[in-house]
Amino acid sequence: MVTCKLLLSVLFLCYCTNTNAQEYYKNLNIIPYPSTLTPGEGYFVINAQTTLIAPSRFVNGAAQLNKLVKAGTGHTLIQGKSNPTNTVKFVYDGSIKNPEAYRLNITTKHIIITAGTPAGAFHAVETIRQLLPVSVETGQKNTQVSLPSVNIDDQPAYAWRGMHLDVSRHFFSISYLKKFIDVMALYKMNKFHLHLTDDQGWRVEIKKYPKLTEQGAWRTFNNQDSACMKRAADNPDFNMDQKHIIHKNGKTLYGGFYTQQQLKDLVAYAANRHIDIIPEIDMPGHMMAAINAYPFLTCDSQNKWGELFSTPICPCSETTFEFAKNVYTEIMDIFPSKYIHIGGDEVDRRDWGKSEACKELMKREGITSLPDLQNYFIDRMEQFFNSKGRKLIGWDEVLEGKISSTAMIMYWRSWVPDAPVKAAQHGNQVIMTPGTPLYFDNPADKNSISNVYHFNPVPQNLTAEQAKLIIGAQANIWTEYIPSEKRADYMYMPRMTALAELLWTNKQDYYKSYTQRLVQQYSRLEALNINYRQPDLEGVLDTRVFITSDTVKVNSPLSTSAIRYTTNGDLPGQNSPLLRNYVVNHPQTIKLAAFTPSGKRGDIYTVKYVQQTLAQPVTATGVATGLAANYYKGFFKGASGITQGAADSTFVTQTISVPASVKAPSFAIKYRGYIDVPKDGVYTFYLTCDDSGILNVANRETVNNDGMHSPMEKSGQVALKKGLQPFALDFVEGGGGYTLKLQYSINGNEREDVPESWFKHNQ
Incomplete structure (x- = not known):
C-alpha cells in the first residue's frame, strides 16, 4: 500500500515538472474550491509530535481537527505547547469581516488557521479535511499524514x-x-x-x-x-x-x-x-x-x-x-x-x-x-x-x-x-x-x-x-x-x-x-457510506443502430470501475461478464452497469441495438425553409397521447425550441417537415425535453423521451442517405419546464445543434 507521504511526494514531483503550477493547484482535491489559492513548496507532516495552539473561541474547530487527526493517525495533537516547527495554530483576526471567511497557511513548518469567527475556523478545518487522505474517514491508521503547502484566502460568494x-x-x-x-x-x-x-x-x-x-x-x-x-x-x-x-x-x-x-x-x-x-x-x-x-x-x-x-x-x-x-x-x-x-x-x-x-x-x-x-x-x-x-x-x-x-x-x-x-x-x-x-x-x-x-x-x-x-x-x-x-x-x-x-x-x-x-x-x-450516483458511462445511447455489426464501446470516468453486462434481460450483477470488445451483429438489448471495487453498482443502462439499412431520401417539390408546427392547448399525459384534432394555432419555426410566445402552462406541439441530410451515415440525435418528446426521422422512431418528467436527455440513432428525410417531433409540456432541445452527431463525431438550414416543410 502506497503511504500518504510517498503519494504526496509523487504529486509534488508532478507539480515541479508542471509548466502551469496554478493549474495543478486548481485540481487539488477541494470542493468547493477556495476563493484564492497560492501554491507553496513541500508539505507539512502531522505526526505524534505535532502540537496544537487554539484560543478558547476556536475550541470547536480545534476539536474537529483533532478528531480527524486521531482517526487518521491514532494519536491526538499535543495541546498548548508552542514549537517553532511542527505546530498547528488557530489565530483570531477581528479584521476579517465576512463571518464565514478564513485564511489557511500551510508550510513545511506549520499550519496557521486565521479567522474572525468560529464558523470561519471550522470551514478552514473542513478544507484541511479534504486535503487529508481518505483514511481519516475510515479510521484506517497511518503513522503520519501530510498536507501540501498552500496559502488560502477564502470566503463564500453567497450567504x-x-x-x-x-x-x-x-x-x-x-x-x-x-x-x-x-x-x-x-x-x-x-x-x-x-x-x-x-x-x-x-x-x-x-x-x-x-x-x-x-x-x-x-x-x-x-x-x-x-x-x-x-x-x-x-x-x-x-x-x-x-x-x-x-x-x-x-x-x-x-x-x-x-x-x-x-x-x-x-x-x-x-x-x-x-x-x-x-x-x-x-x-x-x-x-x-x-x-x-x-x-x-x-x-x-x-x-x-x-x-x-x-x-x-x-x-x-x-x-x-x-x-x-x-x-x-x-x-x-x-x-x-x-x-x-x-x-x-x-x-x-x-x-x-x-x-x-x-x-x-x-x-x-x-x-x-x-x-x-x-x-x-x-x-x-x-x-x-x-x-x-x-x-x-x-x-x-x-x-x-x-x-x-x-x-x-x-x-x-x-x-x-x-x-x-x-x-x-x-x-x-x-x-x-x-x-x-x-x-x-x-x-x-x-x-x-x-x-x-x-x-x-x-x-x-x-x-x-x-x-x-x-x-x-x-x-x-x-x-x-x-x-x-x-x-x-x-x-x-x-x-x-x-x-x-x-x-x-x-x-x-x-x-x-x-x-x-x-x-x-x-x-x-x-x-462515508454515501450511496452517491456514479458518473455517467461514456458512449452509451438509448438506441444504437448498426448496418452490419458494431462493437460495444463504453467507458467509465472512474478508472477503478468495472463494466458488466447482460443480454438476457436480467439486471447486471457482480458475477455478470465484464464488457470486453463485445460485438453486436444481430438486433438485441444489452443492459450495462459499472461496479466499484467495493461492489457498489451504478445506474443500469439499457441499450437497444437495431439493424438498419440507409434510409432512402424522399422527393418533394415546393418546400420552404423551417418546420410546420401545430400548437395544441391543454394537458396531455405524454407525447404518445396527443389527441388528434384541429390545432389551436399553426406556425413555421426555424428552430426546435419552445416559442417565446407560448404562455399556456400545459400544451403540445407537433413539428412536421423534413431534414436535409448532407451526407450518408449513421446519425445520432439527442433530445432533451421537459416534459415529453418523441422523435421520428425517416419514418423510424429515433428517440423516445416520452413520459412526464423534469428536463431529461434521451438519445438514439438512425441510418440515413443524403437528401430530404421525413421529420416528425411530438412535444408535450405538462406545466413549468419549457425545455426543448435537439442536437445531433454523425458517425461518432462531436454533437452540435441541428442547423436551421436542414429544416424544410411543404408550403
Whole structure:
C-alpha cells in the first residue's frame, strides 16, 4: 500500500515538472474550491509530535481537527505547547469581516488557521479535511499524514447555501439527518431547510396538540408508496424502510415523528457544525395530516382533495390563528433559527370563497381577492414571527397577494420567471430554489451536474442594488418517490457538490477543474457510506443502430470501475461478464452497469441495438425553409397521447425550441417537415425535453423521451442517405419546464445543434 507521504511526494514531483503550477493547484482535491489559492513548496507532516495552539473561541474547530487527526493517525495533537516547527495554530483576526471567511497557511513548518469567527475556523478545518487522505474517514491508521503547502484566502460568494429535505412524505431517522448534516458541513453548506409537515405526515411533536403525531404521523400505504414498491423489483433502493412500518389495530401503517428533545439535540448537532436548521410547518395549504386530527381547522370541517391540492386551513377563524400561534410557539422553542418557513404554496382557495365567515372578514378588512385573503393570513403570522424576533420565509406563491417587503421569498416555480424579479424589486430578500435545476428529487442525467454548476442565481433585469437581495440558493429534495435513505443519498449526491461550489466559489470557468476534482471525491464519499450516483458511462445511447455489426464501446470516468453486462434481460450483477470488445451483429438489448471495487453498482443502462439499412431520401417539390408546427392547448399525459384534432394555432419555426410566445402552462406541439441530410451515415440525435418528446426521422422512431418528467436527455440513432428525410417531433409540456432541445452527431463525431438550414416543410 502506497503511504500518504510517498503519494504526496509523487504529486509534488508532478507539480515541479508542471509548466502551469496554478493549474495543478486548481485540481487539488477541494470542493468547493477556495476563493484564492497560492501554491507553496513541500508539505507539512502531522505526526505524534505535532502540537496544537487554539484560543478558547476556536475550541470547536480545534476539536474537529483533532478528531480527524486521531482517526487518521491514532494519536491526538499535543495541546498548548508552542514549537517553532511542527505546530498547528488557530489565530483570531477581528479584521476579517465576512463571518464565514478564513485564511489557511500551510508550510513545511506549520499550519496557521486565521479567522474572525468560529464558523470561519471550522470551514478552514473542513478544507484541511479534504486535503487529508481518505483514511481519516475510515479510521484506517497511518503513522503520519501530510498536507501540501498552500496559502488560502477564502470566503463564500453567497450567504445562503442551503439543502432542503422533506421528511413528511417519507420519514428519515435522526441518525440519517445527522449524516446529512455532516455531508453538508464537509462541503461548507450552511442552511438545512427541514420540511416537517405536509398532507402525508406530521413529523414533529407538538405537546399542546398531541393528536398531530398520534394520528397525523401515521398513514396506510398510498399510491406513491405503491409506485416505489413496484420500482423496488429492479432497484432495492426503492424498498420501503421497514424501520418506519408498524402494525396497529389490524392495519399496516407507515410513518414516525421526532420528539422535541430529539430535534433540540439535532439543532445542537448542526450548530456545532455551523449549520442553521430552518423548520417548515406548511400553512395554510398542505395541512391534511393536521386537519384529519383537528377538523375545526377548515372553514367547513371538511378535509378533501380538490382538483390539484388538499383543503387548506381557514384564515377567517380566530381558532385557526390560535392553533397556528400555539404550534409555532413550540416550534420556536425547539429551533432557535432566525428564519421560520411557513410554506404558503399550492393553496386551493375555492372553499374560502364559499365561506360566510370569509366573506364577512373580506368585507370588514377591505380584502378584494382570495390571494389577498391568503396574504392576510401570512401577514398576521409574519407579525407574530417578528414579535418573537423571527423572520418569515414563504414560497413564491405568497407574492400573488399583497406581501410585506420584510418577508423572505423562496422562489421555486421556474415557469414564473418574473417572480424573483418582482420580489427583489419589491425589496424582499430572495432564495433561489427553481425546480430546474435545483429540485434534486428530479431524476439526474448526464447534464444535471453541469446544469447545477452553471446556474446563475441572479435573474436578469435587476439593478446592482436589487441583485444584492438574492442572498443565495438551495436544492430541494421532495420525497414522494424517495422511500429510503440510500435513495435519498443517490438523489442529492454528487449534485450537491456542484451547488456547493457554485454558491461558495462562483467561478464558472473552474468547471473543468471541478469535474476532475469530483472524480477524486468519490472515494471519500464511499468511505462515508454515501450511496452517491456514479458518473455517467461514456458512449452509451438509448438506441444504437448498426448496418452490419458494431462493437460495444463504453467507458467509465472512474478508472477503478468495472463494466458488466447482460443480454438476457436480467439486471447486471457482480458475477455478470465484464464488457470486453463485445460485438453486436444481430438486433438485441444489452443492459450495462459499472461496479466499484467495493461492489457498489451504478445506474443500469439499457441499450437497444437495431439493424438498419440507409434510409432512402424522399422527393418533394415546393418546400420552404423551417418546420410546420401545430400548437395544441391543454394537458396531455405524454407525447404518445396527443389527441388528434384541429390545432389551436399553426406556425413555421426555424428552430426546435419552445416559442417565446407560448404562455399556456400545459400544451403540445407537433413539428412536421423534413431534414436535409448532407451526407450518408449513421446519425445520432439527442433530445432533451421537459416534459415529453418523441422523435421520428425517416419514418423510424429515433428517440423516445416520452413520459412526464423534469428536463431529461434521451438519445438514439438512425441510418440515413443524403437528401430530404421525413421529420416528425411530438412535444408535450405538462406545466413549468419549457425545455426543448435537439442536437445531433454523425458517425461518432462531436454533437452540435441541428442547423436551421436542414429544416424544410411543404408550403
